[in-house]
Amino acid sequence: MPLALLALAVAAFGIGTTEFVMMGLLPEVATDLHTSVPAAGYLVSSYALGVVVGAPLLTAVCARLPRKRVLIGLMALFTVGNLASALAPGYDSLLAARFLAGLPHGAFFGVGAVVAFRIGGEGRGARNVAKMFLGLTLANVLGVPAATLLGQHLGWRATFGVVAVIGLVAVAALAVLVPELPAAGPAAGLRREAGALRDRQVWLGLLTTVFGFAGVFAVYSYLASMLTRITGVTDTTVTVVLALFGVGMTLGALIAGPLTDRALRPTLYTSLGALTVVLVLFPFAVRHTATALVAVVLLGLVGFATTTPLQMMVMRKASHAPTLASASNQAAFNLANAGGAWAGGVAIASGWGWTSPAFVGAALALTGLAVAVTAGRLDRTGPRTPIRSRVVAYAVRERDRETA
Known part of the structure; x- marks a missing residue:
């Protein structure tokens, strides 16, 4: 696997983990924040809403920028959103932090898919896109179960703190491994x-x-x-x-x-x-x-x-x-x-x-x-x-x- 694809896959692993782990942590979050499990379920919807809003908006805003810079910026925003989730003092602030973490999701995969396709050889574009999304699938094999167990034993805040660390690793990997690609x-x-x-x-x-x-x-x-x-x-x-x-x-x-x-x-x-x-x-x-x-x-x-x-x-x-x-x-x-x-x-x-x-x-x-x-x-x-x-x-x- 080209190293640039590895960097994209690491970022996808972090995004996939934070997207799906909330489903397994709803009881812990609800208990800690003194709310019901159905109300805590809106935290899942808040992230999804961030994806829907951020995908077209951030992609359009960043269209004139070099794609490597865009990927790094989006992953940095993702990291900030997860750190804010870990430090959220209450339900409303966690709701906002989840929305913030979801904003770069769609734009990152949109730009990342184009980058993965362009760095592939002839006839290998779809395979490279699939390799980037491999990080998302591995998140469900390893990231989500491990993050759920971590949240159950050390608290849900520890889970989002670890995801923020993964985000920092992904930012570094993107900066070092992804080649410079111009804007469109x-x-x-x-x-x-x-x-x-x-x-x-x-x-x-x-x-x-x-x-x-x-x-x-x-x-x-x-x-x-x-x-x-x-x-x-x-x-x-x-x-x-x-x-x-x-x-x-x-x-x-x-x-x-x-x-x-x-x-x-x-x-x-x-x-x-x-x-x-x-x-x-x-x-x-x-x-x-x-x-x-x-x-x-x-x-x-x-x-x-x-x-x-x-x-x-x-x-x-x-x-x-x-x-x-x-x-x-x-x-x-x-x-x-x-x-x-x-x-x-x-x-x-x-x-x-x-x-x-x-x-x-x-x-x-x-x-x-x-x-x-x-x-x-x-x-x-x-x-x-x-x-x-x-x-x-x-x-x-x-x-x-x-x-x-």
Whole structure:
């Protein structure tokens, strides 16, 4: 792995840890801050809101700056947000600190994906993007379980303090290992980057992300409850089982990278179709321990096999100005997280049972597949010359600027 990708993966590891660890620390946070667990759940939503707001805003603001400087600045802001979380004196200040920590999330992955793609060799762009996101998946295998245990034994503030340290390490790694890359050019800025969002195919890609990935979080948000109430897994074992989900995520990201380089749309269709099948079978598999463990790994694998083709689809369709579209796709992932969790919660609250979120998730994933297939057909039958012209013009501008 190129050292620049290692630096991006370290940063992704820290971001993934802070994003998901709050779900496991809600009881400790609620007790310490004298609030309810549902109220503490808004801390998860606050981070997601920061991602949705920060992804397009910070990307547009930083469009004229060299990308290495942008990555370092975004990671520094992430570090400040987590340090503020560790030192927050009360619920309201923690709510604000979580929002602050979420602001750079989408912009970092948006800019980072473009950087990872550009430093790769011919035909290896998707693989490099997948390697950057490998840090995010490893966070679920190692970072989240370890950070949860740390928070349970030393307090939740210690968890965010450690994440802040990871942020500092990532800042240093980015400064030393990532090569100097110029901004998108003198014409860069809000108008040029926003122009990418006027493309119908970009919006269809974002919509595919929202629906397709929502299927994963419709189940993941309530996975611990399913395992304890239906499978009969003990609370102590849940952490280990959730780590298996992270193992599946890692495998999915590794498999999807090379496949996406070879055939983007077929990889996307196959991963969304496989996700739908796994979610339909999940309520039956979760009734027995052995099959439940296999199902958890498969859910992580097929769920996160969708992330690389979804990211690459949006970047490819916005190739004349990919950074804002890439960051917006990260906002779409977080909308999927929130929407999937909400839809699964509605199913449980309606009395459909603890496994009902899986069927809801299957419907969401199938909807995402339908949107993706529709986009593919429109791409084949719609006007193609304008898109090719923009792509060629962008490539020529990049070549001329870099050789000047």
